[in-house]
Amino acid sequence: MIKITADSTCDLSPEIIEQLDISLMPLHVLINEEDFRDGIDITPKDIFRYVSEEGKTCKTAAVNVFEYENLFKELSPHYDAVIHISLGSGFSSCYQNAKIASEQFDNVFVVDSSNLSTGSGHVVYEAALMAKKGAQPEEIIKHLEEIIPKVDASFVIDTMEYLRKGGRCSGIEAFGATLLRIKPSIEVVDGKMIVGKKYRGNFDRCIVNYVKDRIENNDDIDYSRVFITHSYCSPETVQKVREAIEQYASFEEIIETTAGCTISTHCGPNTLGILYKRKSKK
Structure with a gap:
């Protein structure tokens, strides 16, 4: 069995996430230095209210190595492989941090989506469909490497x-x-x-x-x-x-x-x- 995980930035719908058993790693949203987790403690509507109505400053921050380590530690023993698809390395240090965390686990693989939102979502979606059909980790990763440069x-x-x-x-x-x-x-x-x-x-x-x-x-x-x-x-x-x-x-x-x-x-x-x-x- 293969587990697909992704950064919360992939913007897939809750229905797809549930249907394909994808686990999300929430990025951090900082509002006037107060820390929230994307999609858990805060929603986009909250952000619009903070910025437009309250005039607060809002920015995002990457998931750190320790958080990825905890995710992989939780999942790794229960699956043949864990494939994590990250927000593009050109936008954030998420990929780098996940890659560092994965080095402690023999069965965790990290893929740089080189994209954001459902640009990454395409990659996550295809990985999860292949995992559901019983594809091997090597097959999935090879396919993802082929489609990543094709996402528009x-x-x-x-x-x-x-x-x-x-x-x-x-x-x-x-x-x-x-x-x-x-x-x-x-x-x-x-x-x-x-x-x-x-x-x-x-x-x-x-x-x-x-x-x-x-x-x-x-x-x-x-x-x-x-x-x-x-x-x-x-x-x-x-x-x-x-x-x-x-x-x-x-x-x-x-x-x-x-x-x-x-x-x-x-x-x-x-x-x-x-x-x-x-x-x-x-």
């Missing part, structure tokens, strides 16, 4: 205020974006976040144009699955995105999930992305 992850954000508060853009940039109603897309490229195309105008219109840009006439898409992952966008907005996806592409599976505290901390409310796999590595 991007988001559009409605406000740059959270990026500004997190020190990821200047006040002038955030003010200018608000004034011009710019909604930037954030893309994960080579394990790092970059600013992609900038949309302008109403969020719903921007998000539909973003979906069209990502998938219309794109012959490099693996149509097996796409995640719509968002930080509490309205049901109407999500439905428009779903309809746009169905208009421009034919995915076998469209899965909606809610972004956890990490994406919500850095990008704020009304952030939405479509995340899928490509056929080729880029």
Whole structure:
């Protein structure tokens, strides 16, 4: 039997987590230096309230080596192997810390997803499906190494205020974006976040144009699955995105999930992305 574990940043739904028996390791959310555990002591809605209504500073922190050691110590004796899929090493020291912790165990393997949110979620999901079907650890790890470079992850954000508060853009940039109603897309490229195309105008219109840009006439898409992952966008907005996806592409599976505290901390409310796999590595 193989156990799949992941950092809480993979943003899979509670239903998927339960169905595939995935164990999550919560990252830390620090609000005015008070420590909360992602998804356990705090939710994205709490973060939006702290930041927007109370003006508090919010940031995230990696899981430390000791915490990973405790997780692996608990699980390792009960499984043939434990495969832990971490938040991308370009975003956090989680991977490095998990790797150090795993060295004490012969049957614990740590995989760098090189991604975040359901970009990592694709990797976790596939690992858990393979484990459920009885695949060997070596098979699973080899498959994950093949798909990691193929994951296409991007988001559009409605406000740059959270990026500004997190020190990821200047006040002038955030003010200018608000004034011009710019909604930037954030893309994960080579394990790092970059600013992609900038949309302008109403969020719903921007998000539909973003979906069209990502998938219309794109012959490099693996149509097996796409995640719509968002930080509490309205049901109407999500439905428009779903309809746009169905208009421009034919995915076998469209899965909606809610972004956890990490994406919500850095990008704020009304952030939405479509995340899928490509056929080729880029």
